[in-house]
Amino acid sequence: MNLTIEKRSPSTDTIVLDLTGEIDVYTSIALKQEITQVISDGAKYIVAEMSKVEYLDSTGLGLLIGALKRLRENQGSLVIVSPNVRIVRVFEITGLYKIFNIYESLAEAAEKENLKL
DSSP: OOEEEEEEEEETTEEEEEEEEEESTTTHHHHHHHHHHHHHTTOOEEEEEEEEEEEEOHHHHHHHHHHHHHHHHTTOEEEEEOOOHHHHHHHHHHTGGGTSEEESSHHHHHHHHTOOO
16 A cells, blocks of 8 residues: 655644555655655644554654654644544554654644644
8 A cells, every 4th residue: 555645744843744644664755755854844843644554654754753853953843633433542552652743633733733733
């Protein structure tokens, strides 16, 4: 399966990435390029909408961790929204739920992170 990335810019410093498919060693390249580009373009906050992500491997996790680190260096953040149960389990097993803010909806993420979505 492939990865589809749709980008929305609800504000000048916030980007929502609607992700569909699998984030693995093969598809992570495209996601990394997209994230690198939006950070270079000035995004401080990235919201990864993952309700339609069916698979996430260690390469994808590493990519998300790297993006979070880059954004935090600039007082920004990357938040995860609406991951399905299997994806939540990956974050729990790896302990990464402790470093990522994971929300059930865009509305919840907007409220808790004070973002304009």
